[in-house]
Amino acid sequence: MSIITTKDLFKIYNAGSEIEVRALNGVDLNIKEGEFTAIVGPSGSGKTTLLNIIGGLDQPTSGSVIINETEITNLNANQLIDFRLHNIGFVFQAYNLIPVLTALENVEFIMMMQGEPQDLRQKRAKELLKAVGLERETNKRPNKMSGGQQQRVAVARALASKPKFVLADEPTANLDSKSTAQLLDIMANLNKEEGTTFIFSTHDQRVIDRARRVITLDDGKIIADE
Amino acid sequence: MILKLAWRNIWRNKRRSTITIVSIVIAVFLAIFMRSIQLGMYANMIRNVVGNYSGYVQVHAKGYWEEQSINNGFVVNQDLQDQIKSVNGVVDIVPRLSNFALASANNLTKGLSITGVETEKEKRMKPLEDRIVSGHIFRKDNEIIIGKKVAKFFNTKINDTLILIGQGYHGSNAAGKFVISGVIDMKNPLLDQTTVFMDLKAFQQYLDAPDVVTSLVILKKDRINEKELAHQIAQAINTDDYEVMDWHQMQPEIDQTIKVDSIGGIIMIAILYMIITFGIFGTVLMMVQERMYELGIMISIGMKKLKLALILFFETIFLSSIGVILGMIAVSPLVYYYHTHPIDFSGQANKAMESYGFEPLIPASTDPTIFTTHGLIILSISILISLYPIWIILHLNPIKAMRA
Secondary structure (H helix, E strand, O other), rough: OOEEEEEEEEEEEEOOOOOOOEEEEEEEEEEEOOOOEEEEEEEEEEEEEHHHHHOOOOOOOOOEEOOOEEHHHHHHHHHHHHHHHHEEEEOOOOOOOOOOOOHHHHHHHHHHHOOOOOOHHHHHHHHHHHOOOOOOOOOOOOOHHHHHHHHHHHHHHHHHHHOOOEEEOOOOOOOHHHHHHHHHHHHHHHHHHOOOOEEEEEEEHHHHHHHOOOEEEEEOEEEEEE | OOHHHHHHHHHOOOOHHHHHHHHEEEEEEEEHHHHHHHHHHHHHHHHHHHHHHHHHHEEEEOOOOOOOOHHHHOOOHHHHHHHHOOOOOOEEEEEEEEEEEEEOOEEEEEEEEEEEEEEEHHOOOHHHHEEEEEOOOOOOEEEEEHHHHHHHHHHOOOOOOEEEEEOOOOEEEEEEEEEEEEEEOOOOOOHHHEEEEEEEEHHHHHHHHEEEEEEEEEOOOOOHHHHHHHHHHHHHHHOEEEEEEEEEHHHHHHHHHHHHHHHHHHHHHHHHHHHHHHHHHHHHHHHHHHHHHHHHHHHHHHHHHHHHHHHHHHHHHHHHHHHHHHHHHHHHHHHHHHHHHHOOHHHHHHHHHHHHHOOOOOOOOOOHHHHHHHHHHHHHHHHHHHHHHHHHHHOOOHHHHHHH
């Protein structure tokens, strides 16, 4: 069953001018529940733009994005914030945790915004941190953790809201080999055991090698889907 | 969590937050201290002149204040006293008879204001005995007490005589020789230059005006507003025959002196606040600009903009509140010290202050509204400043913020 469908997606910057840039040039895409998908391509191919539009962070110039039967391109800014909170988990490149909160509080934070009661969100946050191997780091702030640990907290936070899928934009870009391997193991396990859908944008061959589906973009078009 | 986030965020850059808080502490400290000295000086002046002498409210015969003549005096009847005393807030009535006379001694002459008083009634205000700096209160009909600058002008001592010549009631001549029994310090340079007191009955006899008074000083309860009281008395008595005036109407020069002097202090404090406004704004600006990426992330993961704006609002309020509270705590002992140990000016400063009609002794005011007013001004400035980050957040595009 498709959870993400994009139809004829265009994103054009400086439309009509001499420096018009077509970041997305008619992207049609279907992503099914439980996929572990990597979106690859050279710099400027439109990977991040595609992820941003699927994540409701950016609006396409034309075309539509349907997530679980909701056409998010029709939602206004406030509705999109609410939609993201309840449906999408995000993992960004780096430094994406709130620096003044501990690992536990960072994971709890998203559930607090959802209005979950404190005892329930603390229990789930601890479970998620255990799942990413950070049960001993719950009270550490981000600046006391390594980059790999921070990204694992970010994954736990992304999963805290029980999203339909997780969007990860170059999640391993700033990690060493060991941390990358650990992070990928965790995400692959979550995908396999809990059926969590992961969509990555990446250059990293290590991520590509672990993906079960690889979509290649070039000049804003899908040129391969394997 | 929102309050926790705001609190922790202000300590992310401890040095910057500390500098901002210290600058607010200094501003609050200086503003409160300057204002309490200034308002203390005014309160002292009002207390000396109004509270201890003229009273906050007076009743006269209609038209007396326009033409301050003995012929515009009146005889106090019981009905009038009952009507005035029936007004809530009136404690007592003190009758006085005032007139001008030409005084002469040692080949010198000077126009003076003579006031006949009932010493027992005057004790309800500030007893004249307490203000006597040499000699004693008048005990005989031919005794008077004079202001200390009057004594200095005539170069007279206790038991010297002063000749008073003036116009009595309805055109009669009033002349007499009076013995100076005491010298009085009115705590006001202008009053000290012109004031003479004697017994009310003796003065009525001197003016050939038995039972006549020119004013009834109304003693009021402390917390009763004088304007409101004057209004109520005016409603209780026959205003075709009498006029009721509060001290602002009777002594507009005090009001104006205070207003003019106050402007200088207010300008100084305004400059101080302007500087502090830019200080707080600079901190808030940096707090927002350096966290654009983080703010973008928070909106991306689903944080409502209004909640995010609330965090930044609380950060500004926390910073200011800490500064305001510490500033108030720091200045309190100093204000209390100068309240109990008034600043005593001497030399040129003394003369300059006297020329403006101020006593050169300044006790700091401990009026709590000075503290609350300046605390609230800083908080209001902070609320205004916090509108900037709120505006930034409400217009924030998460994608652009994350690229910042």
